[in-house]
Amino acid sequence: MSRPPSIYLDNAATTRVCRDVSAVVVECMEEEYGNPSSAHHLGISAERRTKQARALLLGVLGDPDGTLGDVVWTSGGTESDALGVIGPARARGRRGPRQRHLVYSAIEHSAVRESIAQLCRAGWDATEVPVDCHGVVSVDELAAAITDETQVVALMLVNNEIGTIQPVADVARAARARSPEVHIHCDAVQALGKIAIDVGELGVDSVAFSAHKIHGPKGSGAMWLRRGVKIDAMWGGGGHQDGLRSGTLNVPGIAGLGAAVRLADAEREEHAARWAGFARMLLDSVRAAGCRFQQNGAGAPRAPHVLSLAFAGVPAEPLLHVLESRGVLVSAGSACSERDRRPSPVLQAIGLGPEFGTVRLSFGRETTSADVDKAAGILVDAVQSLS
Amino acid sequence: MQSSHSAETPPADAGGAPPRGLIVLRLGEIFLKGRNRSSFVRALVANARRLVAPLAGVTIEPAHLRLLVHHPPALERRVIEQLRHLFGLHSMSPAVGTTRDLDAIGAVASAEAARLPPGTTFKVETNRRDKRFEMTSQEISREVGTRVVRATGLPVDVHRPACVIRVEIGAEASFVFSRLVPGPGGLPVGTAGHVALLLSGGIDSPVAGWSAMRRGCTMSAIYFHSFPYTGDRTREKVLDLARKLAPWHGPLAVHVVHFTDAQKALRAHGAAELAVLLYRRMMMRVASRIGAGERAKALITGDNLGQVASQTLDNLAVVEDAASLPVLRPLLTFDKSEIIERAQSIGTYDLSILPYDDCCQLFVPRHPVTRARVIDLVAAEAGLDVGAMADELAARAERVMVG
Numbered sequence: 001m002s003r004p005p006s007i008y009l010d011n012a013a014t015t016r017v018c019r020d021v022s023a024v025v026v027e028c029m030e031e032e033y034g035n036p037s038s039a040h041h042l043g044i045s046a047e048r049r050t051k052q053a054r055a056l057l058l059g060v061l062g063d064p065d066g067t068l069g070d071v072v073w074t075s076g077g078t079e080s081d082a083l084g085v086i087g088p089a090r091a092r093g094r095r096g097p098r099q100r101h102l103v104y105s106a107i108e109h110s111a112v113r114e115s116i117a118q119l120c121r122a123g124w125d126a127t128e129v130p131v132d133c134h135g136v137v138s139v140d141e142l143a144a145a146i147t148d149e150t151q152v153v154a155l156m157l158v159n160n161e162i163g164t165i166q167p168v169a170d171v172a173r174a175a176r177a178r179s180p181e182v183h184i185h186c187d188a189v190q191a192l193g194k195i196a197i198d199v200g201e202l203g204v205d206s207v208a209f210s211a212h213k214i215h216g217p218k219g220s221g222a223m224w225l226r227r228g229v230k231i232d233a234m235w236g237g238g239g240h241q242d243g244l245r246s247g248t249l250n251v252p253g254i255a256g257l258g259a260a261v262r263l264a265d266a267e268r269e270e271h272a273a274r275w276a277g278f279a280r281m282l283l284d285s286v287r288a289a290g291c292r293f294q295q296n297g298a299g300a301p302r303a304p305h306v307l308s309l310a311f312a313g314v315p316a317e318p319l320l321h322v323l324e325s326r327g328v329l330v331s332a333g334s335a336c337s338e339r340d341r342r343p344s345p346v347l348q349a350i351g352l353g354p355e356f357g358t359v360r361l362s363f364g365r366e367t368t369s370a371d372v373d374k375a376a377g378i379l380v381d382a383v384q385s386l387s
Numbered sequence: 388m389q390s391s392h393s394a395e396t397p398p399a400d401a402g403g404a405p406p407r408g409l410i411v412l413r414l415g416e417i418f419l420k421g422r423n424r425s426s427f428v429r430a431l432v433a434n435a436r437r438l439v440a441p442l443a444g445v446t447i448e449p450a451h452l453r454l455l456v457h458h459p460p461a462l463e464r465r466v467i468e469q470l471r472h473l474f475g476l477h478s479m480s481p482a483v484g485t486t487r488d489l490d491a492i493g494a495v496a497s498a499e500a501a502r503l504p505p506g507t508t509f510k511v512e513t514n515r516r517d518k519r520f521e522m523t524s525q526e527i528s529r530e531v532g533t534r535v536v537r538a539t540g541l542p543v544d545v546h547r548p549a550c551v552i553r554v555e556i557g558a559e560a561s562f563v564f565s566r567l568v569p570g571p572g573g574l575p576v577g578t579a580g581h582v583a584l585l586l587s588g589g590i591d592s593p594v595a596g597w598s599a600m601r602r603g604c605t606m607s608a609i610y611f612h613s614f615p616y617t618g619d620r621t622r623e624k625v626l627d628l629a630r631k632l633a634p635w636h637g638p639l640a641v642h643v644v645h646f647t648d649a650q651k652a653l654r655a656h657g658a659a660e661l662a663v664l665l666y667r668r669m670m671m672r673v674a675s676r677i678g679a680g681e682r683a684k685a686l687i688t689g690d691n692l693g694q695v696a697s698q699t700l701d702n703l704a705v706v707e708d709a710a711s712l713p714v715l716r717p718l719l720t721f722d723k724s725e726i727i728e729r730a731q732s733i734g735t736y737d738l739s740i741l742p743y744d745d746c747c748q749l750f751v752p753r754h755p756v757t758r759a760r761v762i763d764l765v766a767a768e769a770g771l772d773v774g775a776m777a778d779e780l781a782a783r784a785e786r787v788m789v790g
Contacts, residue, residue, distance in 0.1 A: 321615030386615075 053258025193264025220253030493534030633790025
């Protein structure tokens with residue numbers, strides 16, 4: 001089947017690895033292929049690569065010397081979230097007959113939700129804190145959910161479906177005021193390279209990142225961990241990374257993450273301005289065409305790369321298919337369970353009705369104004385043909 | 388590693404041919420077929436050869452009402468796995484061949500029995516394919532059984548043995564075996580004519596197609612695709628279901644009918660509560676045309692009486708009225724649980740339960756009619772050239788080979 005050339009507006013799902021990054025990855029595969037644990041020069045040069053990546057990531061996080069914390073390299077956002085939620089829970093659950101309770105927001109990524117579900121199956125209790133209709137959690141409500149028994153709080157920085165920014169720093173302050181010992185984990189997978197991140201400012205204990213959302217390779221991620229915070233490893237082995245994550249370091253992936261972080265940070269403000277313009281173009285088009293729609297998360301601060309539009313009376317899946325058939329690649333979501341498809345917990349959490357079909361358009365460094373202009377026309381056509 | 392590996396490899400048989408394993412295949416209902424028997428056996432052999440073709444060094448030899456499969460010993464499990472897809476096969480047994488000499492048979496039977504746990508009760512059963520053999524079957528069983536007891540000390544129990552060691556005496560050789568692996572039964576694919584299956588992404592239609600193949604039909608499938616309401620994932624899922632059926636059949640044609648425009652026209656033209664019946668009547672017309680082009684003698688559907696509103700007796704008749712080929716419904720009287728069980732055993736269930744969009748559910752009211760009449764449908768279709776629509780849909784269908 002021949003397909004029209006694609007306009008890729010699904011950068012929140014994943015991104016194309018950019019040339020500068022893949023060159024670094026290939027170099028680490030073909031030239032500097034040593035094991036960083038080896039004592040010889042190939043090992044040392046590989047280790048140097050990981051140190052450079054560490055410095056790049058810490059620099060972007062506002063902790064260039066690693067005085068506040070350090071990086072644990074992982075296989076991606078999911079593993080970082082598991083390590084940041086289950087890791088501290090296990091470390092504390094082991095100490096003795098302490099109470100086992102977790103608090104998390106209703107719009108967490110499934111990596112966090114499922115980690116919490118796993119703990120609940122092992123006897124933990126958890127409280128889900130709702131969000132308002134704009135998709136933002138209330139600091140007071142979340143703080144109120146924290147009890148003397150709470151060990152871990154999980155709150156994402158930027159939501160992956162609607163792009164809303166959560167008041168993580170305020171929540172962390174309020175949480176510490178209630179319970180100084182609580183571990184606060186933050187999923188910042190969609191925030192990295194999109195908004196400024198300062199781990200000192202955030203005041204959390206662990207933060208999850210992924211490379212492939214910022215034009216880096218898949219299978220590579222990181223978790224920032226505050227100094228002195230105790231967590232359990234997910235598995236044992238050769239004791240790499242202070243025993244927190246055994247397994248030979250994925251040097252190509254780590255170096256690729258570093259290169260992608262450098263690029264994303266250097267270009268962040270420029271792209272943020274472009275992406276905000278793209279969102280306005282799309283909004284203006286659907287508004288001008290008289291489509292019945294709402295912008296999810298419109299009343300909240302948002303990351304610039306995600307635009308979530310809910311169209312009244314338009315089924316999400318067919319809309320996705322029509323867009324795809326005309327070359328526009330996006331993600332779909334719906335608050336209701338049509339047949340046996342799983343509804344989106346995020347769209348349910350913001351109270352979106354079942355009559356709305358949602359598409360998420362997300363931008364990357366390669367997205368052009370011409371692409372978005374063309375996509376806007378196709379989107380309007382598609383919505384009108386399905387209304 | 389290399390050296391220890393090669394040390395474990397048994398030395399090649401000094402001077403002789405490499406050792407060969409043997410599996411005896413027993414035919415199912417084919418033995419009932421008087422004058423057609425040879426064509427049934429030919430089809431069965433061809434299908435068996437197709438199934439073992441990917442396995443190097445496996446040969447199939449027809450031997451009267453048996454097929455003998457000769458294979459490199461290491462491939463036994465994979466040969467059996469492949470031949471589980473052979474319709475017309477009643478059962479199969481890994482066997483050891485030997486001469487017709489009683490001592491030789493006794494030695495092979497003893498070796499077979501020696502693999503049983505100590506104390507296992509057994510008996511010997513004999514089948515003389517060559518009735519000219521100088522002893523009766525019972526005499527042979529007794530003689531062989533005595534030798535096994537002498538060699539292994541296992542106790543004989545002729546009434547409720549834990550293991551039956553079977554001996555078959557042929558014209559020139561004999562076989563000994565104790566394992567019986569059931570085959571799928573039925574008739575060899577290719578002996579009952581061609582049918583066209585209306586295949587969806589659901590649980591029922593793949594099972595209906597499998598059932599038709601089991602009675603010897605060759606088959607092609609027809610899938611109605613309603614892009615964008617059914618996405619390309621659904622289309623891929625239906626092709627995957629057809630791929631699951633292919634081992635039983637051989638490569639299989641799937642016709643993808645692009646149905647959306649016709650559906651919209653039908654929906655706009657007729658009353659909402661007749662929509663599903665209008666769609667299904669159009670499917671019958673299109674499937675009949677595609678089927679006729681392939682010399683199909685019937686259409687196969689996954690219809691199941693009373694399962695959904697379009698499957699009442701009244702509505703089945705209304706739908707069938709539009710078909711120009713006989714409509715066969717292998718699952719008509721099954722319980723859903725029986726269909727699910729079958730889908731699980733043929734391996735389509737896990738695919739079928741993946742989310743998919745059913746094109747019949749498009750633009751459809753919550754309460755469709757359950758007792759429609761043909762005259763109502765004919766009236767609803769008046770003013771539409773349904774024949775020309777069907778011609779057009781059939782002509783524009785895409786043909787995809789799978790398997």
